[in-house]
Structure formats: C-alpha cells, structure tokens
Amino acid sequence: MLYCQLSSRFRIPYAVSLQPKTTWTSSNFSNEKSGHCTSVPRNANMEKLRSGYLFPEISRHELEHTQKCPHARLIRLGIGDTTEPIPEIITSAMAEHAHALSTVQGYRGYGAEQGNMALRRAIAETFYRDLGVKENEIFVSDGAQCDISRLQMLLGSNVSVAVQDPSFPAYIDSSVIVGQAGKFQEETGKYENIVYMKYGHDNNFFPDLSTTSRTDIIFFCSPNNPTGYAASRQQLKQLVEFAKANGSIIIYDSAYSTYISDESPRSIFEIPGAKEVAIEISSFSKFAGFTGVRLGWTVVPEDLKYSNGFPVMNDYDRIVCTCFNGASSVVQAGGLACLSKEGYRALSRVVDYYRGNAEIIVDTFASLGLNLKVYGGRNAPYVWVRFPGYSSWDIFSEILEKTHIVTVPGRGFGPGGEEYIRVSAFGHRECILEASRRLKNLYK
Amino acid sequence: MLYCQLSSRFRIPYAVSLQPKTTWTSSNFSNEKSGHCTSVPRNANMEKLRSGYLFPEISRHELEHTQKCPHARLIRLGIGDTTEPIPEIITSAMAEHAHALSTVQGYRGYGAEQGNMALRRAIAETFYRDLGVKENEIFVSDGAQCDISRLQMLLGSNVSVAVQDPSFPAYIDSSVIVGQAGKFQEETGKYENIVYMKYGHDNNFFPDLSTTSRTDIIFFCSPNNPTGYAASRQQLKQLVEFAKANGSIIIYDSAYSTYISDESPRSIFEIPGAKEVAIEISSFSKFAGFTGVRLGWTVVPEDLKYSNGFPVMNDYDRIVCTCFNGASSVVQAGGLACLSKEGYRALSRVVDYYRGNAEIIVDTFASLGLNLKVYGGRNAPYVWVRFPGYSSWDIFSEILEKTHIVTVPGRGFGPGGEEYIRVSAFGHRECILEASRRLKNLYK
Known part of the structure; x- marks a missing residue:
C-alpha cells in the first residue's frame, strides 16, 4: 500500500x-497584565x-x-x-570538513564574515560567468530569507518599497518590521506605504510599469514564487530601465534560477546596466536541498550607489560584519562541493x-x-x-x-x-x- | 625552532x-559621483x-x-x-548528520526556526537546570552576535539603551544601525542617546547604579568581555532590582559562562525575579570552539512583558520566523553532541x-x-x-x-x-x- x-x-x-x-x-491580545510588566514599549x-x-x-x-x-x-x-x-559528494565534503575540525592541522576558528574566498569565487564562476560579477561583490550567507532582513536593516525605515503582488511574504513582513510599510488597511488587504505591483495572467505575469509609482526599492523575484513564472529578457530590460530612470534599487531574488529550462535570464546581471541598479539574493536551498543546511548569497555590485554617491556595498559589508558572523564553515565546505563539476x-x-x-x-x-x-x-x-x-x-x-x-x-x-x-x-x-x-x- | x-x-x-x-x-568619503547614482538615500x-x-x-x-x-x-x-x-565526538556527530542527508531515510529539509526541540531541551537541562527555564523559551541561533541584531530589530528605534563602558562593540554598533543611538560626540567618544555605565577597578567592576539613568534596555555581559570579570551574585541581584524598579529589560550576554571557576552566577536566571526582566544570549563559540561552526541561543522568558502586557517572547518568535530560518541542522547535531555527557x-x-x-x-x-x-x-x-x-x-x-x-x-x-x-x-x-x-x- x-x-x-x-x-x-x-x-x-x-x-x-x-x-x-x-x-x-x-487587537486580538487580551491585554492581561498579570505579574510584572516592564515599562518598555x-x-x-x-x-x-x-x-x-x-x-x-x-x-x-x-x-x-x-x-x-x-x-x-x-x-x-x-x-x-x-x-x-543531497548527493553524497556534497555531504561527504561537509563530513570531511567537520572531521578536520577535530585535528590540530584542520581546525579553523572564525572565517571571514563575507564567506570563504574560494566559495565566493566558485559562486562568481558558476552563476555569473561573463557577467562581470567579482568575488568581492558576493556575500555568502545562511540563506536568502536572512539576507532579506539584513538588507532591510541596511536600508532602514526611510525608504519606499514596491513588491510584486502576489509575492513571497518575507519581503512585506520584513518591511513592516523595519518601519517602511505604514498601516495595514483591512479593506484593501495592503499596507498603506507599500506599492503593490499587480501582475498575473492578464498582463503576461509582469507588472504594468507605466502605471507603477516610483519607489526607492523594488523587490522582484524571478523565477517567481509563487507564480512559477520566469521573467523574459525583454521584461527584465524594462525593469532595469524603469529602475534606472527612477533612481530605484531592485532587490532581485533568484533563489529558483537553477530551475529555468528556457532562455529566460538566470540573473538580473544578464541585463546591461543592472549592476548600477540591482542587488541579487540567491540560495542553495532549493537548488541543493539545503533548506535545513542553510546557505545563500547576496551580490552587491561595486557600481551600486546611494544618492550621495556612496557605495551600497560598503554599508552592506558593515552590516554583515556587525550583524552576522559568516555562514557555518562546515556548510560552506558543502557549498563548495555543490559547485564542483561532479557536485553540480x-x-x-x-x-x-x-x-x-x-x-x-x-x-x-x-x-x-x-x-x-x-x-x-x-x-x-x-x-x-x-x-x-x-x-x-x-x-x-x-x-x-x-x-x-x-x-x-x-x-x-x-x-x-x-x-x-x-x-x-x-x-x-x-x-x-x-x-x-x-x-x-x-x-x- | x-x-x-x-x-x-x-x-x-x-x-x-x-x-x-x-x-x-x-566626512571621509570623497563623494565621487562617477557613473549612475540611484536616488535612494x-x-x-x-x-x-x-x-x-x-x-x-x-x-x-x-x-x-x-x-x-x-x-x-x-x-x-x-x-x-x-x-x-573540537573533540571528535562532536565533529563525528556533525559528520554523521551530514552523511544521513544523502540518504532517503535520513534526509531532512527545513527545521523549526526556533531550533530542534531535542537541542532546546538539552540547553535547558545543561545550562538552566533548576532555574525553571523551559525549552520553548530557548531560541537556537547561529550565534550571539547575530542574536544581538535580531533583538535590536525586535526592539526598534524607539527604546533607550545602556551599555557597560567598556563593552563588546556589537551592542553599540547594532544600536546605531537601528537608530537608538543618536549622534556620535567626538569630544566624549560617546553616542548622545546611549547611557554608558562606567565600571572598572575603582568600583569593583560594577557600575554605580545609584547614579545610572533609567533606560529601556540594559546590555550586560558577564563574565565580561573585555574585562574578564564575572559579576557576583550580589551585584546581579542589584542589577535585577534596578531593572525591575525601572521597568527595564536586561539583555544579558553569558557567552563566556562556562569559563566561570568560582561561585559567580552562570546565568542571570539564577537571580530570583530575573525572568520578568531579562533576556539571555549565549553561544557555543568559546565553549565548544564553534567560532566558525556557528551556534548560539537566546532565552526569552514567557514572563517578560512589554509595558502593555504583551509577551516579548511572542514578538521574538515572529522575528525568528520572519528574519531567520533556523541554525544549520548539521551544526545543531554538533550542538547536541556538545551537551552529551561525554561531549561536555x-x-x-x-x-x-x-x-x-x-x-x-x-x-x-x-x-x-x-x-x-x-x-x-x-x-x-x-x-x-x-x-x-x-x-x-x-x-x-x-x-x-x-x-x-x-x-x-x-x-x-x-x-x-x-x-x-x-x-x-x-x-x-x-x-x-x-x-x-x-x-x-x-x-x-
């Protein structure tokens, strides 16, 4: 059976x-004040x-x-x-790294907060070959969802945000937590300060940018969660042009890029000019079965600058060093094996x-x-x-x-x-x- | 040689x-505006x-x-x-878990964001026996430094903060990032909105609380980084009383507690009443050589409440679920081995x-x-x-x-x-x- x-x-x-x-x-909370309450709001x-x-x-x-x-x-x-x-070549690499940690020769303490250089290089070569993404623009992490929060911490409350509607809930929820979203409006099901870019079967799964308000940040996921739709090159060109014209930053989530089976771009950096307007977050979760193992990365190009000309990358580096201490070394060893010929x-x-x-x-x-x-x-x-x-x-x-x-x-x-x-x-x-x-x- | x-x-x-x-x-930045700048502040x-x-x-x-x-x-x-x-019994547990992930029987995807229940239970039994800390009050993480940031995200910009002076820099830096700190004042070397609780050889390495201003949050590290001093039971009693009287929340960093060799408390929860006023962050880094492996935890007691009576734990749970996806399962397996009799x-x-x-x-x-x-x-x-x-x-x-x-x-x-x-x-x-x-x- x-x-x-x-x-x-x-x-x-x-x-x-x-x-x-x-x-x-x-509103649902009973407001029961039994016992001591602090005075902290x-x-x-x-x-x-x-x-x-x-x-x-x-x-x-x-x-x-x-x-x-x-x-x-x-x-x-x-x-x-x-x-x-997970293919054995990958789990073996993790096991081997773990075993080495019990030896005098193999023990390692803190790694670089941004990730091991070998892994950063392998990510650059595997996913961004010929796209000019450099290894120092890649920040290895414990997953894309965590990186979304770190990016929100980087940006702070004083930016405006657009999301695709529908979209993965973490974009909006993290936006609410850092104070970008404003109030939730029951009648529309939307937060007042978030721009919802509607898309679906009736507009070829791409928002109508001619009617989309300008925001500082545009969250965009392709291949998309939940719709499963991968944006076309033409659509992404439009998106990059829109961001450039508006001075916006695209946060491009490519966590499902390895599932693309046609000519759709696998990275926003396939679009000329994207390095001046986009950050890309990605993940080993769905590609390597690392949902519980935890590994991802974020690309913050050197060319991406705030309105005052200051490089976004420098501030993100500071966030990573202050709020994160690097992905597990054991897991990074597994990530490197994922990107070996046989692992891949x-x-x-x-x-x-x-x-x-x-x-x-x-x-x-x-x-x-x-x-x-x-x-x-x-x-x-x-x-x-x-x-x-x-x-x-x-x-x-x-x-x-x-x-x-x-x-x-x-x-x-x-x-x-x-x-x-x-x-x-x-x-x-x-x-x-x-x-x-x-x-x-x-x-x- | x-x-x-x-x-x-x-x-x-x-x-x-x-x-x-x-x-x-x-001020140091050259403000060079070559190439495209976004309009994002x-x-x-x-x-x-x-x-x-x-x-x-x-x-x-x-x-x-x-x-x-x-x-x-x-x-x-x-x-x-x-x-x-790292002792072999621990690295072997990680290796074994990694190997299992390559089998149909042993593969696991997402774990609970708060950590595996077995590990939460082992932490409760090892570090909080007889202190009444429950396993569901323990949130497993990828390290104390990361938890400091998550706690700052939880608290937001609208709280006041005190730190020991001197202290581990991440408390202040994360406070600056979320907007609690105000301006840095060159003449004093301090941020204007942060309360610096001075302590040293002249006051038995414990701040004079009678002259300390009330703040919402008090970061307190014991055994202390950098001074190496472990606060006495009497001192911690004073601290808890001070927090209770002021309606403050103590964020107690016990990352070095396993180094205590005398009768100094190993946890703030050894002090009666602390569960109503304190959060404790801790780590496997210095205790188990996990600096590169990444594992820690935070205790948020059920009894800790905001001024409106709402449990802090519920909001922290939401932060963990939205901004974090759990520590690596491979690493958690190692953590569990650390807390076995032989591992410990x-x-x-x-x-x-x-x-x-x-x-x-x-x-x-x-x-x-x-x-x-x-x-x-x-x-x-x-x-x-x-x-x-x-x-x-x-x-x-x-x-x-x-x-x-x-x-x-x-x-x-x-x-x-x-x-x-x-x-x-x-x-x-x-x-x-x-x-x-x-x-x-x-x-x-």
Whole structure:
C-alpha cells in the first residue's frame, strides 16, 4: 500500500505548538497584565504585522485536518520544502570538513564574515560567468530569507518599497518590521506605504510599469514564487530601465534560477546596466536541498550607489560584519562541493527530478478540464493554478478536505493571489503521482 | 625552532583586503559621483557608525606590522578566536548528520526556526537546570552576535539603551544601525542617546547604579568581555532590582559562562525575579570552539512583558520566523553532541586548557612589576591589564612593535577602556609561553 508519510520531514512551526493564532495583533491580545510588566514599549512596527506568518497558518490548517481525519494520508505540496537526498559528494565534503575540525592541522576558528574566498569565487564562476560579477561583490550567507532582513536593516525605515503582488511574504513582513510599510488597511488587504505591483495572467505575469509609482526599492523575484513564472529578457530590460530612470534599487531574488529550462535570464546581471541598479539574493536551498543546511548569497555590485554617491556595498559589508558572523564553515565546505563539476552535475539530476514532478502536476491540473488555468512549473518548482471566480482559501480547503493534499492559497501571497493556489513540486515521485490520482478522481 | 604560525588560522577581515579604512563615514568619503547614482538615500543611521569596526582595525595594524617586519613571528592574542580542535565526538556527530542527508531515510529539509526541540531541551537541562527555564523559551541561533541584531530589530528605534563602558562593540554598533543611538560626540567618544555605565577597578567592576539613568534596555555581559570579570551574585541581584524598579529589560550576554571557576552566577536566571526582566544570549563559540561552526541561543522568558502586557517572547518568535530560518541542522547535531555527557566532559578539558593559558598570562603581567594591574582571566578567557597613565593604543602599539604580540587596546571597547589592553587566552600553549617570554624580556 502506498503510504506518503511526509510528516516527519516537515516542520511543525511554532504557531501550532507554541502560541495560538491570535497572539500577534494587539487587537486580538487580551491585554492581561498579570505579574510584572516592564515599562518598555512594544515596537509599534511589530504591532503592525498581520496575524500569523503564512506558512505557520497553513500548518495550523494541516494540524486541524489531521486531527479531524487521523487516518488520512496527507500529501504536503504546500510549504516548498525539498525532499530528496543531497548527493553524497556534497555531504561527504561537509563530513570531511567537520572531521578536520577535530585535528590540530584542520581546525579553523572564525572565517571571514563575507564567506570563504574560494566559495565566493566558485559562486562568481558558476552563476555569473561573463557577467562581470567579482568575488568581492558576493556575500555568502545562511540563506536568502536572512539576507532579506539584513538588507532591510541596511536600508532602514526611510525608504519606499514596491513588491510584486502576489509575492513571497518575507519581503512585506520584513518591511513592516523595519518601519517602511505604514498601516495595514483591512479593506484593501495592503499596507498603506507599500506599492503593490499587480501582475498575473492578464498582463503576461509582469507588472504594468507605466502605471507603477516610483519607489526607492523594488523587490522582484524571478523565477517567481509563487507564480512559477520566469521573467523574459525583454521584461527584465524594462525593469532595469524603469529602475534606472527612477533612481530605484531592485532587490532581485533568484533563489529558483537553477530551475529555468528556457532562455529566460538566470540573473538580473544578464541585463546591461543592472549592476548600477540591482542587488541579487540567491540560495542553495532549493537548488541543493539545503533548506535545513542553510546557505545563500547576496551580490552587491561595486557600481551600486546611494544618492550621495556612496557605495551600497560598503554599508552592506558593515552590516554583515556587525550583524552576522559568516555562514557555518562546515556548510560552506558543502557549498563548495555543490559547485564542483561532479557536485553540480549530481544536483542537476535532482533539479530535473523536481521538474518532472512539476510536469506531472501541470498535466494533472490541465487534464481536469473545469474552467481552471495552469501556469508555472516550467521554470520553477511551483505550479500556479487559477480557479476563476473562486476564493483561494475555499479552494485550498476543498482540496485539503477532499483529497488530503496541502497546497497554499494564493491569497496568502497578497491580494493579487486571489482565485489561485500554489502547488509545490517538491516531493517524492510516488506522492506526486498519488496526488495526481486523487485530484483526477475528485474532479472527474 | 619554535614558530608560532597562527596566520592561516585567523581571518583577515574585509577592511584589510577590500576597502580602505576611510570609506565608512561621510566626512571621509570623497563623494565621487562617477557613473549612475540611484536616488535612494543612504540610511542616516549607517552614516552615524564610527569608522571601522574594532577587530578589522586591529587586523589593519597587524597587516601593517607584518609588512614592516615580514620575518616577525606574530602571536595573536587580540581577536578572541578559539584555536584548539573540537573533540571528535562532536565533529563525528556533525559528520554523521551530514552523511544521513544523502540518504532517503535520513534526509531532512527545513527545521523549526526556533531550533530542534531535542537541542532546546538539552540547553535547558545543561545550562538552566533548576532555574525553571523551559525549552520553548530557548531560541537556537547561529550565534550571539547575530542574536544581538535580531533583538535590536525586535526592539526598534524607539527604546533607550545602556551599555557597560567598556563593552563588546556589537551592542553599540547594532544600536546605531537601528537608530537608538543618536549622534556620535567626538569630544566624549560617546553616542548622545546611549547611557554608558562606567565600571572598572575603582568600583569593583560594577557600575554605580545609584547614579545610572533609567533606560529601556540594559546590555550586560558577564563574565565580561573585555574585562574578564564575572559579576557576583550580589551585584546581579542589584542589577535585577534596578531593572525591575525601572521597568527595564536586561539583555544579558553569558557567552563566556562556562569559563566561570568560582561561585559567580552562570546565568542571570539564577537571580530570583530575573525572568520578568531579562533576556539571555549565549553561544557555543568559546565553549565548544564553534567560532566558525556557528551556534548560539537566546532565552526569552514567557514572563517578560512589554509595558502593555504583551509577551516579548511572542514578538521574538515572529522575528525568528520572519528574519531567520533556523541554525544549520548539521551544526545543531554538533550542538547536541556538545551537551552529551561525554561531549561536555571533553569540552571542559578544552576550557581548562584555555584557563591554564589565562593563568600564564595573568602571572606574566603580574610578574612584570612596573605599575600595572592585572584583572580577569579567572572566570573568562580574557586578561585585562591596566597601565595607569598610558594611552591604550600606545601600549597596544608598543607591545606589537617590540614583541610582535597582538592585543586589543581597551579604548576600542569604549572610553572606559582607556589605560587598558585586553589579552586573549585563546592560543596554543607554546604560543602563550613564547608570548610570556617575550613580555618578560621586554620589561625585565
């Protein structure tokens, strides 16, 4: 009997085990003042965050469902968590580095906060060959999500921000935390000071820049999470021109670039002039199965300057040295092995495997008929399915209840995600096939 | 011939290789506007940071000295970087975890952002037994310095801050970055909005709280970096009472607690009532030689509340989930092994080794006669030496020039560090002995 036991592979985030959903906002908070209270004011920015972070919310729904249907064989295509083993050449490199730390010859203490030079060089050669990105422009980190926060700390509260709508929630949440966002407006589902660049099937998954207000910062993710769409060269040229004309900085998230299977640019730095207007964040998480191992990087080009001419890179270097102490040396050894010829080849096979999953998911939804539209999956491990006229939370709930498959409601990524669900292609093949069967049965 | 080749073991921070010392402040900045400049304003807080971060500054001096004396056998007792191998039981646990990641059974993706429960439990049992600290109050991280920044992000710009003077520079620098510090005043060497709690040999290394202004946050480090002094139970009681009376939150840095050899408290939570007024940050770096491996933790007690009664822990949990994605699973496996019976015993021997170094350093300076006074070293891996009437940078330079030993000028830790140098006890024994000989020769 096929049993898709993924439970132990997935985190059960804090919201489930630690606090009730209602503790975040002051309006929900009971204001119980038992015991000593300090006189320290709660950070007003924290107070502006909306209830739970999306993924813990999903987990809460999962948990409720599991309690209701304890014998259901849940298939989790929600949180985009990798499931396939890391090629041995990479884990061996980590093990070897760890072992060396127990020897007099092999022991090393602090590394450079910016990362080991060999790894920075390998990243430059692997991902930016012929693009003129230098190794000293690459800052190795413990992951893209952490880098988003560090970039927010760098920029401070006095900048304006635009995000794609829908988008990965960490851009907005970190923006709220540092005080760029303003108040949340229930009626629109948006923060007042954030510019939401709407995009979707009706505008070729690229925002209409002619009607987009100027902001200091533009968060842009391609291949996109959640839509799975990779921006074309022409679109990215427009974006770079727009940023240049407006004096904006693009923070380009390329965490899924290794999933690109066509001619779409893999880096913003493929676009001429981008080094004067863009920072790129990226990650080993989805490319190398390093979601729990933790490794990423950020490129801050020397040519990128503030309005007073001061190089952004110098301030970012200072942030990295003050607020971070470098990624783990053990993990960096693994990262270096990822970028060896053999390591990279082995990882490409894993990426192909997930791509195969994505294809099955795309085909499944496409075969269902109904009125739904299927996007993504070709250049990213996410499939973005539109159910015209339906609420995304309703679709999420229906699929969960009737097929025991966890997806993510598009609305969780912003107002622009309404009518959609995101389906992750990470998973064992047999689970993906079983999910396919269940969906076909449900809607046949 | 004894050759203390430590070079390859120590990082050469960015300042040396990447940018000149002068790039940080706008006053030093040439304002060269060649090429495109964005219209994004430089974060005014970043502009307030003083020139280089202390340790890169030290490295710059080192480099200059090495260029001047290329054949000198440099001994680095400056940056407090561990030098002794990690016990094999710990590195094996990391290697084993890494290997498991290459198997279908052993692969794991994302872990909980707050850390693996087994490790949180082991930290609670090892460091907080009988102190009532619960595992869900412990947030595992990639190190104390990173946690300081995350705590600053949590608190925001609208709180007032006190630091010990002298103190570890990251408290002040992170405070400047989030906008709590105000302007730097050249004449006093202090930021206008930060309260500097002076302490030293004349007040038993504990600030006079009767003359200390109330602040929201009090950074307090014990055993102290740089002075090597561990606060007594009586002193910490005073501190907790002071915080309680003022409605303040203490951020207590106990990164060196395993070096305590007497009855001094190892945690602020040994003091009754501390759970209502304190957060504790700590680290595996100096205890387990994890400076490059990266692991730490922060305790945020459930009982700690903002002025409106809202639990600080809930907001910190949100910060950890939004701005961090958990410490590396490979490293956490190592952390768990550190806290096993055998691992802990092996680590105690390494700590004893560094304690032996500290003793040699204390004895060396004490034997020199002169007018100098020697502090610390008994409960911490740092020796704090006072040269009454001398500038700490002058002493630093004299020792570097005449003995090729790198120390840290006390002034680098704040105005209260003038007349002192900090000498690190991390190092191979033969280097410590050689340093001792050179110092004795110099001042004989």
